Amino acid sequence: MPAVQETVDQVRRIDVDQYKYGFVTDIESDRAPKGLSEDIVRYISAKKNEPEWMLEWRLEAYRRWLTMTEPTWARVHYPKIDFDDLYYYSAPKSTKGPKSLDEVDPELLATYEKLGIPLREREILAGVEGASDRRVAVDAVFDSVSVVTTFKEELKKAGVIFCAISEAIREYPDLVRKYLGTVVPTTDNFYATLNSAVFSDGSFVYVPEGVRCPMELSTYFRINERNTGQFERTLIIAEKGAYVSYLEGCTAPMRDENQLHAAVVELVALDDAEIKYSTVQNWYPGDKDGKGGIYNFVTKRGDCRGDRSKISWTQVETGSAITWKYPSCILRGDESQGEFYSIAVSNGYQQVDSGTKMIHLGKNTRSRIISKGIAAGRSDNTYRGLVSAHRKASGARNFTNCDSLLIGDQCGAHTVPYIESKNASAVFEHEATTSKIADDQLFYCLQRGLTSEEAVALIVNGFVKDVIQQLPMEFAVEAQKLISISLEGSVG
Amino acid sequence: MNAEPRILHTPAEVTLADAFSAARGDLPGDAGVAAARVVAFDAFQKKGLPHRRTEAWRYTDLRALLRSVPPAPPAEPASIAIADLLPGLDRARLVILDGIYRPDLSDLSGLAGVEVTGLDTLLDQGDERVGALAGRLDDAMVTLNTAMMAGGVAVRVPAGLDVTRAVEIAHVTSGAYSVFARNVVTVGAGASLRVVETFTGPNAAASVANIVTEAVIGDRAKVTWAKLQAEGDAAVHLGTTAVSIGGESQFDHLTLMTGAAISRSQSFVTYGGEFARAGLFGATMIGGKQHADIMLGVDHAVPNGASRELFKAVMDGKAEGIFQGRIVVRPGAQKVDGKMMTQGLLLSEDASFSVKPELEIFADDVQCAHGATSGEIDEDMLFYLLSRGLPRAEAETLLVTAFLAEAIEGLGDEAIGEAFEQIARDWLAGRKTLA
Numbered sequence: 001m002p003a004v005q006e007t008v009d010q011v012r013r014i015d016v017d018q019y020k021y022g023f024v025t026d027i028e029s030d031r032a033p034k035g036l037s038e039d040i041v042r043y044i045s046a047k048k049n050e051p052e053w054m055l056e057w058r059l060e061a062y063r064r065w066l067t068m069t070e071p072t073w074a075r076v077h078y079p080k081i082d083f084d085d086l087y088y089y090s091a092p093k094s095t096k097g098p099k100s101l102d103e104v105d106p107e108l109l110a111t112y113e114k115l116g117i118p119l120r121e122r123e124i125l126a127g128v129e130g131a132s133d134r135r136v137a138v139d140a141v142f143d144s145v146s147v148v149t150t151f152k153e154e155l156k157k158a159g160v161i162f163c164a165i166s167e168a169i170r171e172y173p174d175l176v177r178k179y180l181g182t183v184v185p186t187t188d189n190f191y192a193t194l195n196s197a198v199f200s201d202g203s204f205v206y207v208p209e210g211v212r213c214p215m216e217l218s219t220y221f222r223i224n225e226r227n228t229g230q231f232e233r234t235l236i237i238a239e240k241g242a243y244v245s246y247l248e249g250c251t252a253p254m255r256d257e258n259q260l261h262a263a264v265v266e267l268v269a270l271d272d273a274e275i276k277y278s279t280v281q282n283w284y285p286g287d288k289d290g291k292g293g294i295y296n297f298v299t300k301r302g303d304c305r306g307d308r309s310k311i312s313w314t315q316v317e318t319g320s321a322i323t324w325k326y327p328s329c330i331l332r333g334d335e336s337q338g339e340f341y342s343i344a345v346s347n348g349y350q351q352v353d354s355g356t357k358m359i360h361l362g363k364n365t366r367s368r369i370i371s372k373g374i375a376a377g378r379s380d381n382t383y384r385g386l387v388s389a390h391r392k393a394s395g396a397r398n399f400t401n402c403d404s405l406l407i408g409d410q411c412g413a414h415t416v417p418y419i420e421s422k423n424a425s426a427v428f429e430h431e432a433t434t435s436k437i438a439d440d441q442l443f444y445c446l447q448r449g450l451t452s453e454e455a456v457a458l459i460v461n462g463f464v465k466d467v468i469q470q471l472p473m474e475f476a477v478e479a480q481k482l483i484s485i486s487l488e489g490s491v492g
Numbered sequence: 493m494n495a496e497p498r499i500l501h502t503p504a505e506v507t508l509a510d511a512f513s514a515a516r517g518d519l520p521g522d523a524g525v526a527a528a529r530v531v532a533f534d535a536f537q538k539k540g541l542p543h544r545r546t547e548a549w550r551y552t553d554l555r556a557l558l559r560s561v562p563p564a565p566p567a568e569p570a571s572i573a574i575a576d577l578l579p580g581l582d583r584a585r586l587v588i589l590d591g592i593y594r595p596d597l598s599d600l601s602g603l604a605g606v607e608v609t610g611l612d613t614l615l616d617q618g619d620e621r622v623g624a625l626a627g628r629l630d631d632a633m634v635t636l637n638t639a640m641m642a643g644g645v646a647v648r649v650p651a652g653l654d655v656t657r658a659v660e661i662a663h664v665t666s667g668a669y670s671v672f673a674r675n676v677v678t679v680g681a682g683a684s685l686r687v688v689e690t691f692t693g694p695n696a697a698a699s700v701a702n703i704v705t706e707a708v709i710g711d712r713a714k715v716t717w718a719k720l721q722a723e724g725d726a727a728v729h730l731g732t733t734a735v736s737i738g739g740e741s742q743f744d745h746l747t748l749m750t751g752a753a754i755s756r757s758q759s760f761v762t763y764g765g766e767f768a769r770a771g772l773f774g775a776t777m778i779g780g781k782q783h784a785d786i787m788l789g790v791d792h793a794v795p796n797g798a799s800r801e802l803f804k805a806v807m808d809g810k811a812e813g814i815f816q817g818r819i820v821v822r823p824g825a826q827k828v829d830g831k832m833m834t835q836g837l838l839l840s841e842d843a844s845f846s847v848k849p850e851l852e853i854f855a856d857d858v859q860c861a862h863g864a865t866s867g868e869i870d871e872d873m874l875f876y877l878l879s880r881g882l883p884r885a886e887a888e889t890l891l892v893t894a895f896l897a898e899a900i901e902g903l904g905d906e907a908i909g910e911a912f913e914q915i916a917r918d919w920l921a922g923r924k925t926l927a
Contacts, residue, residue, distance in 0.1 A: 073547070404851075404853070406858075407856065409824070410823075412852070412853060413851075413853045414850070414852045415849075416850050417848065418846070418848050419846065419866060420844070420846040421846070421866040421867075424841055427865075428867065430849070430863060431863045432849075432851060432862050433859075434853050434859075436858070
């Protein structure tokens with residue numbers, strides 16, 4: 001029977017490894033010398049043709065970083081990182097900044113093709129039939145540089161700026177200077193400060209007043225080079241009444257070394273603006289014995305600076321050996337809204353410590369947190385979140401729901417919420433549950449003829465439905481598949 | 493000159509170090525206990541008082557809050573006034589005055605068969621009951637107590653004995669003194685016991701009471717335990733209860749916090765046998781500038797345990813209420829059922845409530861949940877009562893009492909519950925109406 005054969009194939013695939021983005025692109029690259037020093041910071045800045053103020057900014061962050069120590073409060077364990085044993089800059093030799101698609105190395109284009117990210121503008125993002133009228137502009141970041149940004153011209157017509165941040169620093173210095181580091185200051189935390197010193201590329205988005213961005217914006221991050229760290233920086237600004245939806249995806253080759261990814265994302269939403277930020281994080285998680293994989297230490301923060309503004313984070317976390325990530329919202333403007341939807345799936349020896357912070361400062365601010373953690377194998381999955389109401393945040397509302405699902409008896413699921421209310425009229429509700437897949441649900445599916453893997457995938461997809469619904473359609477389909485793949489081999 | 497970095501101590505830490513050197517020769521205990529005291533004090537001194545960055549104490553920064561440490565109590569207090577906070581509750585009474593067990597002030601009637609001993613006797617004999625549970629806790633205040641404990645009481649209920657009369661362990665502080673007491677309660681297999689632990693002291697006396705209670709509950713035993721913290725308004729209360737519960741036992745615990753300027757009440761419950769059930773409840777009522785922190789640790793070390801936690805807190809004035817709860821399910825502890833709920837009610841603009849309910853789970857076949865809410869009195873409910881003709885103050889009292897009663901009644905002991913609810917009503921009667 002074909003169904004059975006399919007299952008057998010599926011199971012066989014798991015035996016090898018289920019990470020399908022683990023290939024390496026053989027491309028000549030230009031690297032900075034190994035290690036970190038003021039000279040390396042200068043080197044990166046010079047490579048990017050940055051103005052003097054940017055270099056000063058980086059150097060200040062670097063000096064600050066030297067005085068800082070690594071945070072140890074997260075529930076993750078890993079050997080100490082030797083920050084002098086990394087390459088902080090690596091770029092494919094053939095590319096001198098993103099210009100036109102025709103100048104891009106075909107090898108690179110093929111890489112993105114293979115990843116399912118078409119960079120030719122006539123094409124659309126893979127996956128969904130009947131979505132041909134939906135277009136997505138892509139900024140493709142390969143190691144330390146942005147190789148191409150699509151639909152730039154068309155976006156420009158609408159007044160939207162979408163480009164690599166290194167380009168923005170040169171082309172729109174006033175905007176960058178006004179907002180860079182205002183949400184995540186250079187002194188914020190160890191990894192954010194490191195990023196401020198050595199960040200190489202990332203995306204810059206500026207949506208002017210009253211403009212609804214005509215298409216989805218997206219950045220695809222790819223780590224290729226051995227021994228490098230990727231430090232990208234993303235800055236998104238939505239002016240009054242603007243709207244933008246931004247997607248982020250990432251993968252890396254399979255290597256038996258651990259690679260560092262320390263990104264910083266800053267979002268600024270002014271009056272009545274809305275930013276929707278979605279991530280499908282699928283960095284290489286390491287092999288079945290926990291060897292290799294990406295350390296994903298990321299600082300993401302949105303500032304609802306204007307009244308009635310809204311920032312929504314949606315994340316699907318399936319990759320990385322270690323995830324340390326807390327996309328947060330500072331609800332500064334009155335009646336502003338923050339949302340956080342998360343699915344974190346961990347398998348093998350993965351460690352996830354993720355969650356959010358909702359900081360209510362303005363009046364009548366609202367936030368909602370929906371977090372679904374799924375732990376399988378020997379992984380540890382922690383939700384860590386903070387909801388706080390400032391003394392002046394009268395009428396603040398929060399609803400938090402975090403559920404954990406355990407698959408197997410060797411994994412751990414943890415919930416560490418912090419709730420701090422300094423205002424009587426702030427109403428906070430928090431609920432959390434931890435359980436395993438109910439035997440009766442599983443039995444029901446099995447007796448309907450599903451295999452146990454299909455049954456688990458079905459039940460898990462039901463479990464995470466609340467979050468999947470928040471993703472843009474193209475990503476929702478992808479995310480659903482990703483979750484099934486991540487859990488393969490976890491049912492025994 | 494040696495080049496080692498100097499560790500800076502706060503004035504309180506310096507006073508504690510002096511107090512320890514002055515007292516250690518006179519503190520009770522055999523050579524083993526004396527050696528353990530030195531080890532404990534060194535451990536305390538290395539870390540110092542817990543502070544903001546000590547995760548378990550993040551909301552109660554003792555390094556900042558504990559500015560000074562009062563002197564040790566005199567051998568005999570000038571006057572002894574023991575208030576009766578629970579009129580109408582029939583109970584035997586063991587009085588711990590300024591940290592020392594006082595048989596002369598106690599009433600042991602109705603406790604036939606129960607062994608009651610002063611802690612000094614146990615320490616002099618090097619009895620292993622002392623430190624059996626507290627020794628496993630890594631907490632600065634418990635460690636400090638191990639170094640400084642001067643007295644307290646040991647209660648042992650033999651197997652199978654059903655003690656029907658409630659036993660009050662009354663901690664009375666007579667003035668602005670530092671008190672370090674340790675109590676040890678042992679309940680034999682199949683026995684039952686009802687304990688009321690009270691903490692009182694005069695107002696305006698800046699006392700610091702560090703009291704640790706260890707309770708080992710045998711298989712199939714049934715223990716009901718209510719703690720009433722009603723210290724004087726300038727006092728600092730640092731109380732810890734460490735409990736181990738045996739197989740098929742039942743343990744119900746209620747903490748009512750209403751006194752002291754700064755208080756921290758810690759309960760750590762470990763499951764020592766399967767099919768044990770624990771109910772842990774709390775009611776906090778504070779106003780003014782009071783700071784009350786409840787820390788709860790539930791350790792499901794074995795399979796098939798059940799726990800219910802319900803903690804309620806009412807904050808008025810500029811009071812700060814805190815709840816930190818942690819349910820741990822260890823690897824292999826399957827079929828555990830744990831549910832924790834915490835709710836805060838803010839009665840004034842300047843009050844605050846912080847909670848951190850944690851789940852740490854390493855077994856898959858479990859049912860664990862926690863919930864937390866924070867808010868003010870529900871306007872709709874208030875409106876309903878007002879529309880029925882109730883005056884505002886009365887309506888508020890009714891709603892707040894009902895809010896707290898749920899936790900108090902959880903204890904499942906009618907007589908104790910009634911006495912504690914009266915305390916809640918008195919507290920509400922004493923506060924002003926909301927604006």
